[in-house]
Amino acid sequence: MKNKEKATVYHVAKLAGVSPSTVSRFLNRTTFVSNSKRLRIESAIKSTGYKPKFGMQQDDNRRSMTIGAIIQHPDSPYTCTIVNDLEKTLIKKGYSLIMASGHWQRKLCTHALEYLIKSNVDGIIIITGSLDTEVILNTSQKMPIVTVGYDVKGDNICSLNLDNVMGGYIATRHLLQLGHQNIAHIKGITGQPDTLARFEGYKKAHAEFDLKINPKLLKQGDFSMDVGYEKTIELIDANIYFSAIFAANDLTAYGAIKALTDRGLRVPEDVSVIGFDDLPTSKYFTPALTTLRQPIEEIGTLCAYSIHNSVVNGDYKAKMPPIDLVVRQSTMSRFNTDN
Incomplete structure (x- = not known):
């Protein structure tokens, strides 16, 4: 860039290796930008001498300190156990939980997602359901996402999957x-x-x-x-x-x-x-x-830590524990029987 040429958002984006819209999202603080991108953008702003028309604020100042969760059946023992541990862990981190139900219906899952986005949550946890992959990917451009039961890959997505x-x-x-x-x-x-x-x-x-x-x-x-x-x-x-x-x-x-x-x-x-x-x-x-x-008691806690790390550090590394066979009284051998 020539010395006399005034720096623009496009110069910052090019130097940071991101899109101009990502720079704008970072400056406006309206949506999530990962920690690695934030550092590159801040460095590029200093290097180019770019002067935004408004003051840059810290991420924490714009957080709502709420996390959204899409569940399917609120009265399911499976769901209740996950949500209980999820909420306990988030409260310790200073966050509140907002829940919406999808009831295994794509239309209701999409409505629940839209509701949480409008609620200005800092991130969303999707616990199973019927959402389209494209919808999840589009939402991840606005905020970090943690999913359970989906295999979706993206920069701002952490998919926690059991085998x-x-x-x-x-x-x-x-x-x-x-x-x-x-x-x-x-x-x-x-x-x-x-x-x-x-x-x-x-x-x-x-x-x-x-x-x-x-x-x-x-x-x-x-x-x-x-x-x-x-x-x-x-x-x-x-x-x-x-x-x-x-x-x-x-x-x-x-x-x-x-x-x-x-x-x-x-x-x-x-x-x-x-x-x-x-x-x-x-x-x-x-x-x-x-x-x-299934490690039900661990899923909620793991979701909470994953979304918290995603919001704060842009860190999406997480791994689900393995599935174990638990043998009780409802199965028995057919050997040495009349059938």
């Missing part, structure tokens, strides 16, 4: 190793990432044991007890033999066990049932539920 394929594989393999070869699977919500991944694990285990999947043993659920009950009744009434059920989550498993019991079938003597989540109530269920343990 649901491995979880579905472990659950199904557990049943196969017990001698079950006719394993029904009640899926989660249609098209939801966790649903698809757990079904992939189910298929992977069957392939490993060189077993074909009977499509009549597959039922589309929605992660609820009511539909878990309904789909199990459908399986029983279809008169198709099955000796085990892999339910997409613990709530579905609860419904399945209730349906089996109502129809005079014993769990696990007649039909073994395995869930996915390890809700706090699962070990007290009758029979105590065999399930895949």
